[in-house]
Amino acid sequence: MAGWSGNWRIASIETRRGAPLAAADRLDVRPIGAGTVEAQGGAAVWTLAGTASNVRYAERREITELRSRQAPLGRDEARRAALIPIRKSAAWWELAQDERRAIFEETSHHTRIGMEYLPAVALQLYHCRDLGEPFDFLTWFEYAAEDAAAFEDLVRRLRETAEWTYVDREVDIRLVRPA
Amino acid sequence: MAGWSGNWRIASIETRRGAPLAAADRLDVRPIGAGTVEAQGGAAVWTLAGTASNVRYAERREITELRSRQAPLGRDEARRAALIPIRKSAAWWELAQDERRAIFEETSHHTRIGMEYLPAVALQLYHCRDLGEPFDFLTWFEYAAEDAAAFEDLVRRLRETAEWTYVDREVDIRLVRPA
Numbered sequence: 001m002a003g004w005s006g007n008w009r010i011a012s013i014e015t016r017r018g019a020p021l022a023a024a025d026r027l028d029v030r031p032i033g034a035g036t037v038e039a040q041g042g043a044a045v046w047t048l049a050g051t052a053s054n055v056r057y058a059e060r061r062e063i064t065e066l067r068s069r070q071a072p073l074g075r076d077e078a079r080r081a082a083l084i085p086i087r088k089s090a091a092w093w094e095l096a097q098d099e100r101r102a103i104f105e106e107t108s109h110h111t112r113i114g115m116e117y118l119p120a121v122a123l124q125l126y127h128c129r130d131l132g133e134p135f136d137f138l139t140w141f142e143y144a145a146e147d148a149a150a151f152e153d154l155v156r157r158l159r160e161t162a163e164w165t166y167v168d169r170e171v172d173i174r175l176v177r178p179a
Numbered sequence: 180m181a182g183w184s185g186n187w188r189i190a191s192i193e194t195r196r197g198a199p200l201a202a203a204d205r206l207d208v209r210p211i212g213a214g215t216v217e218a219q220g221g222a223a224v225w226t227l228a229g230t231a232s233n234v235r236y237a238e239r240r241e242i243t244e245l246r247s248r249q250a251p252l253g254r255d256e257a258r259r260a261a262l263i264p265i266r267k268s269a270a271w272w273e274l275a276q277d278e279r280r281a282i283f284e285e286t287s288h289h290t291r292i293g294m295e296y297l298p299a300v301a302l303q304l305y306h307c308r309d310l311g312e313p314f315d316f317l318t319w320f321e322y323a324a325e326d327a328a329a330f331e332d333l334v335r336r337l338r339e340t341a342e343w344t345y346v347d348r349e350v351d352i353r354l355v356r357p358a
Contacts, residue, residue, distance in 0.1 A: 055276055062275070097234055
């Protein structure tokens with residue numbers, strides 16, 4: 001959780017779909033329970049919470065490969081981060097488990113694409129739909145400045161997938177860790 | 180949600196595994212948000228919350244069959260109910276999605292067994308693990324007095340499955356709807 005906790009400078013907030021989040025210049029992130037974090041923009045302009053929870057789609061062989069390749073959060077050199085809160089549509093949530101898995105991986109290759117950017121991009125997913133939050137997920141990424149182009153490539157490819165047609169709210173918050 | 184809301188008389192509270200819940204003689208159930216309920220035993224002796232959320236294992240063909248056979252909550256004749264809060268072990272939550280699905284259905288036949296008791300037993304599952312609650316699920320069942328033996332058969336069979344070896348806390352609360 002090292003990478004999450006602490007203070008970050010907000011470099012930009014881009015509303016990509018749905019309602020925006022108000023402008024803020026700092027993001028304060030702190031643990032509020034086991035695996036649960038709260039991210040507060042500016043002087044409590046907005047507050048988002050999420051919990052690490054269990055995997056929803058990843059199969060054992062995928063988890064094994066992810067673990068063998070992924071980097072931890074909080075690396076010294078990873079001074080850039082992105083917090084991208086996402087909400088998916090009611091149509092997505094009404095799908096059966098096999099239908100969501102098929103779109104997520106067999107069609108959109110979400111895990112397979114993400115794997116290509118390991119270990120340069122470290123990531124953590126927090127779930128918040130069951131918490132009654134305004135978003136369903138808080139996605140968190142950390143990377144070094146020299147890997148910024150690779151990160152842009154990753155998010156561009158994910159946004160082109162069939163899975164992303166179910167995203168009905170998305171705000172892209174870019175962060176810099178103060179020296 | 181008709182079946183959930185309102186006041187029920189607690190006929191019995193049996194702790195089957197893990198820490199008990201304190202004795203109480205009434206259960207008051209009320210909606211506290213979209214798809215989210217709160218169940219309070221006695222004079223706030225304990226309070227449990229859960230949210231309907233999306234399906235985690237059911238595939239489309241299973242959902243279609245369930246919907247064609249299930250009865251709604253709140254039937255006049257269903258004056259018996261059971262609230263069975265359940266927690267599963269860390270070992271369960273560390274399993275990959277395909278491993279949990281295999282234990283849940285291919286090995287334990289959870290959905291297939293439940294299907295045999297439709298429409299006599301009406302049921303609703305509420306999720307609460309991500310809410311930081313003491314249980315992972317609130318399972319809720321409603322049935323007529325004449326179907327009580329069938330309901331006992333259902334819970335006995337589920338408790339004999341491989342899935343149930345991962346249940347590390349379970350309290351069985353039986354309820355009667357006041358006339």
